[in-house]
Amino acid sequence: MYAIQMKDYGDVDVLVSVQVPLPKLKPKQVLLKQHAVAIDPYDVGFRAGLKGREKVPPLVAGSSAAGEIVQVGEAVTEFKVGERVAASPHLRCYAEYVAIGQSQLAHIPQNVTYQQAVACALGVQTAYQIVHDELKLTEKERVLIHGGSGSVGFAAIQFARQYHPKEIYTTASGKGAIFLRQFDKQLQVIDYRGEDFKNVVPPVDKIIDTIGGQNLKDSLAVLKPNGKLISTVSDDADTRVQLYFLKSKGKKLEAVLNQVSTGSFYVKIAESAPFTVTNLRKFHQTKHAVGKLVLTFD
Template identity: 55%
Template sequence: MYAIEMIDYGDVDVLVATNTAVQPTIKPTQILVKQHAAAIDPYDMKFRQGLMGQEKAVPLILGSSVAGEIVALGTEVDGFAIGDRVAASPHLNSYAEFVALGRKTVAKIPDNVSYAQAAALALGAQTGYQAITENLNSQAGESVLILGGAGSVGLTAIQVAKLRGAGDIYTTAVGEGVNFLKHFDSNFHVIDTHTEQVANMIPDGVDVILDTLGHDSLKQALSVLKPTGRLVSLVGDDDDVRVTHSYLKSNGEQLEQLLQLVSENKVKVVISDIKPFNVENLKKFQMLKHIVGKLVLTFE
């Protein structure tokens, strides 16, 4: 099995290629998937750098997105079959040819959605979908502010909030992200935080805020949150009582709902580049900054 291991915490040079005849063994409630595509997610880079803590023993296999076909099923798994095209977001282990997944995290991929698209959705987009539909439970007519709309979390959250009938939708961005969002859809307001203040652009406040940035951006957002409003932050750096902190809880049913929206062209997936899965390309992709759209590595 070809895989890319992280042999220590640090820069991209800690990523090394390995090849072993051993495949992951699965538990009764798990599914074994042969990988076809994996996305580059900010979480993986932060984990490699040690920014998420350094409790996990190394070497280990990084990676948080899976898109592939089922090659084995645990004895207690139903609803899936060998050969099914599936996607999921595991905590680790996806930078490998084969990945063992908990059945409840796995979603079937519609026929007209590619492996690259599914991998690009697995972590960030699933996080944005879960935040809007579950954590914030945005309702029709409510005004929404998404901090960091050009990222995969924010871009999905914008689209899902719109589908749920949101009123005014605002989002923040900088640099190339501003131009990208303005051309992506004209039905929401883009705030360039390099030149504009959130409080000045939203004088009447908003009902719902999703924070993907933290720090000063979160503090500014709190100034426009209505007294009855709801704010969920994916960045745990504020103890304001109005802030609810959350993180992705991988959910196969929700991911399948999101994949279906993509299949129906109701949610768009933006991919910046696709390259073959190998250690050289993984290092190159993990060194890129300020990319609009997902970077994906394919195993085929």
């Protein structure tokens, strides 16, 4: 099968076209014929070696999948050949076929496209788990969401709105800030290139940090003493801080896709293109896209 392999850690030139054997299924896995794969910040950081270098190249990276089941393992009980599914396995997705465990799989509703589904697999699923399982927002609370036009940030804004908090503050810049102001006029959007959020945001109860580093430390200045900060990138000795990693679960992703199906959640696709090494390299180099970058196999 055709795949794009990462021959080493480094810049986009390490991504190369290869032919590799079809994956061999384990008993609880399905074989997925890919229709779409998304480019997430995690994938870009992994290729650059910023997420650790424990995995030994060459390897096939990419952590989102959406397609059709063409084979099932002998112990698979919840899925069958021909079904449309999406998932966020760790790596192996820059390929025509992917073997994925059934616990990570989500059925795609009929009125949801492969591109929409794969755009939700990693970042949106992460935001869903943070907001619904960890944040525990109430109507009396204020929340600050950093990186509001990014994958996790924009999804977190939409999920947070479902809890009707007192106020939602978010940071963005340029086109991202303009998009967010148009998307929801009640959002308190801070363009960080012209404003320091510490001078604008009142004390808040909850913070979602997708930036890390100094941004996290600065955020503690506006977090209430009994508040909670959840970061997807950094940890801190402050006991109010929790570092969060996605626990890829099909049932969680399916709940997200059902919201897409009913119109409760909006998926923004920034750009899509055919699955080629040239397009993958281009998307890995794209900065500040407003919406998801998706490669298609159709």
